[in-house]
Amino acid sequence: MQENSSQQDQIVMTPGKRTANSTIIMVERRPMAIKDEKENVHVAGGAHKGIVINKNSVATEDDPTPVQLSLEFCVYLVNAATNIHTKESRQLRFWFKEAVSECEQPKVAQEFFKKLVAPFEFPRDYVGFIKKIMKLMQQDYPTLRKIEVELKQLGQSSQPPPDTAKRGTILLSVGVKGKSSIEVKGMMDQDVSLTEIEVTSTRLLEMIESAYPNPLSVSEMARQTQSETQKVSSLLAELQASGLVKTVNGNESFTRVVRNENKVKVVKQMPKIVKAKQPTIAIITSQYCEKLAVDAMMDDQETFVRYTTVGESNIYTLGNIGQHRVVCTKLPTVGHTREALIASGSTTTRLLGTFQAVEFVILVGVGGGVPHYTDHARHVRLGDVVVSSPIPPKKDIYTYCELEPVKEGQTQMNPVYETKSWAPPTFLLQEISARLKAQVEDDPTQAVWDKYITEGISKLSKDGVNFSRPPEDTDKLYMSLGGSDVIEVTHPTGSSENGRQPGKPVIHLGPIAAGRQVSKDDQLRQDFAARFGILAFDMEYDAVIESVYGNRKDSYLIVRGIADYKDGSRKKDWQPYASLAAAAFTKAVICSMNLSNDD
Numbered sequence: 001m002q003e004n005s006s007q008q009d010q011i012v013m014t015p016g017k018r019t020a021n022s023t024i025i026m027v028e029r030r031p032m033a034i035k036d037e038k039e040n041v042h043v044a045g046g047a048h049k050g051i052v053i054n055k056n057s058v059a060t061e062d063d064p065t066p067v068q069l070s071l072e073f074c075v076y077l078v079n080a081a082t083n084i085h086t087k088e089s090r091q092l093r094f095w096f097k098e099a100v101s102e103c104e105q106p107k108v109a110q111e112f113f114k115k116l117v118a119p120f121e122f123p124r125d126y127v128g129f130i131k132k133i134m135k136l137m138q139q140d141y142p143t144l145r146k147i148e149v150e151l152k153q154l155g156q157s158s159q160p161p162p163d164t165a166k167r168g169t170i171l172l173s174v175g176v177k178g179k180s181s182i183e184v185k186g187m188m189d190q191d192v193s194l195t196e197i198e199v200t201s202t203r204l205l206e207m208i209e210s211a212y213p214n215p216l217s218v219s220e221m222a223r224q225t226q227s228e229t230q231k232v233s234s235l236l237a238e239l240q241a242s243g244l245v246k247t248v249n250g251n252e253s254f255t256r257v258v259r260n261e262n263k264v265k266v267v268k269q270m271p272k273i274v275k276a277k278q279p280t281i282a283i284i285t286s287q288y289c290e291k292l293a294v295d296a297m298m299d300d301q302e303t304f305v306r307y308t309t310v311g312e313s314n315i316y317t318l319g320n321i322g323q324h325r326v327v328c329t330k331l332p333t334v335g336h337t338r339e340a341l342i343a344s345g346s347t348t349t350r351l352l353g354t355f356q357a358v359e360f361v362i363l364v365g366v367g368g369g370v371p372h373y374t375d376h377a378r379h380v381r382l383g384d385v386v387v388s389s390p391i392p393p394k395k396d397i398y399t400y401c402e403l404e405p406v407k408e409g410q411t412q413m414n415p416v417y418e419t420k421s422w423a424p425p426t427f428l429l430q431e432i433s434a435r436l437k438a439q440v441e442d443d444p445t446q447a448v449w450d451k452y453i454t455e456g457i458s459k460l461s462k463d464g465v466n467f468s469r470p471p472e473d474t475d476k477l478y479m480s481l482g483g484s485d486v487i488e489v490t491h492p493t494g495s496s497e498n499g500r501q502p503g504k505p506v507i508h509l510g511p512i513a514a515g516r517q518v519s520k521d522d523q524l525r526q527d528f529a530a531r532f533g534i535l536a537f538d539m540e541y542d543a544v545i546e547s548v549y550g551n552r553k554d555s556y557l558i559v560r561g562i563a564d565y566k567d568g569s570r571k572k573d574w575q576p577y578a579s580l581a582a583a584a585f586t587k588a589v590i591c592s593m594n595l596s597n598d599d
Contacts, residue, residue, distance in 0.1 A: 022152040069374035072490035095146040199225040209288035213315040215253035278357035279327035286331040290365035293583035296456040322591035348547035366568035367536040367560030376492040386536040388558035389509035396421035400542040401515040429557040452584035467576040480522030510535035
């Protein structure tokens with residue numbers, strides 16, 4: 001019925017406002033009314049029946065309905081004769097028919113956008129660009145009522161457009177020789193195997209930090225990097241001379257030299273801790289920068305390390321956050337390999353068995369944000385913090401997902417997921433988080449975590465590590481066009497910007513998910529996030545949460561600083577700051593907790 005009515009519509013293009021460097025064009029769906037050619041009005045026929053070009057500038061009144069969604073991207077117009085590159089912003093503003101629900105609108109707009117900018121079908125000129133919008137609207141998207149297109153030139157250069165900083169970037173060039181062509185920045189975001197990365201001291205240090213507190217042997221590092229043992233030993237000698245690593249287990253293995261190394265106590269088993277100093281809060285991290293960030297939030301620290309040649313080594317840092325005693329540990333590995341599942345689960349169980357006074361467990365670290373391309377109020381950006389919270393009436397705060405094998409009759413358009421979710425028996429930590437967020441929305445000066453971030457950056461810089469916030473222009477947002485092609489789009493904006501202040505994190509409350517098969521695929525990740533309300537993905541901590549649940553800890557929280565738009569493991573430059581932002585908000589939560597009756 002909808003298709004029949006859409007065939008009776010006309011798609012009318014009308015020029016809008018025009019300035020020296022910008023043009024607005026309106027493409028509207030109207031009932032079939034214009035039948036004959038008029039002055040400055042062209043009514044197409046044949047294969048283009050239903051297309052109307054109205055050349056009367058600003059012939060329509062402003063739509064009283066506010067724009068419902070918008071998407072923006074940039075292209076580079078290349079003059080083949082002069083080789084001048086003109087950067088141009090193209091913004092699409094969408095209006096929908098009343099029958100389209102609010103939750104369906106972003107999906108329709110994004111699918112329309114992906115078809116419009118498909119790399120090897122991208123229109124070479126303005127006429128082709130507007131024509132494609134009209135034909136898509138006419139043939140494939142009958143629920144779209146109106147699209148307003150704003151073309152704005154941003155500047156010229158004789159130099160080609162800069163590549164994005166991310167590995168694997170490509171520049172898709174579309175155009176024909178002798179005419180202005182369009183270059184659309186795109187990117188192939190694929191996992192790179194270790195065999196493709198030349199071994200360097202930086203790479204070895206990352207491996208040692210990732211495995212910490214487990215030592216890594218020279219032979220194991222050579223095997224993982226497929227390098228000569230002599231080469232690895234030479235690079236390790238450089239790291240050792242710089243005071244970054246040290247040998248253990250009879251000089252056969254290496255581990256990280258940690259902050260306040262002279263105060264770290266190596267023990268065979270944890271010494272007995274008097275009741276007054278027993279921690280009631282356990283913080284679990286998995287990356288080295290996450291552990292440093294949490295440690296920077298603590299006072300009166302003492303660290304114990306237990307190295308083993310069989311099984312997992314353990315590190316426990318005890319200290320105070322506010323009036324509470326806290327213990328922080330680092331997992332040696334996470335994920336869904338058999339080794340990782342056993343290691344993360346057993347490390348968590350040993351932590352909770354060693355410190356039996358622990359009542360609250362908080363997982364702190366980095367994650368990958370789920371961007372909302374069309375709604376600034378729901379958009380998660382790099383440096384923001386996502387706190388695991390339920391969306392009523394559901395109670396789940398963390399979900400692990402896998403993709404069911406495709407069965408006959410199914411396609412990638414309707415994937416089926418296998419999920420397992422967790423919800424804490426009590427939501428005390430979530431309630432405190434919500435209260436802190438609400439206070440800041442009323443009064444931004446109440447964001448005490450901003451002060452904790454500043455203090456943490458200063459404290460860590462004295463130890464020679466940089467946890468400062470990266471430049472804003474490194475926060476690049478891409479939309480998948482299918483396969484390995486993506487296009488860079490502009491972050492959505494709005495009048496209130498969701499309370500966003502330059503250089504400061506926004507706190508988001510919502511469920512967090514994991515599952516490598518889903519999180520690494522842009523389209524699956526967006527689909528799963530839309531269905532379940534997911535705000536962030538992380539690097540598979542379900543074995544940890546299962547252990548927390550199995551040890552009957554009734555109150556737990558996951559706090560993720562956003563380091564990329566995958567699962568937190570991709571953009572190394574944002575990981576330190578994202579870790580610190582998560583740790584700072586965690587400190588704010590802990591400082592807002594009441595002391596237990598035993599304290």
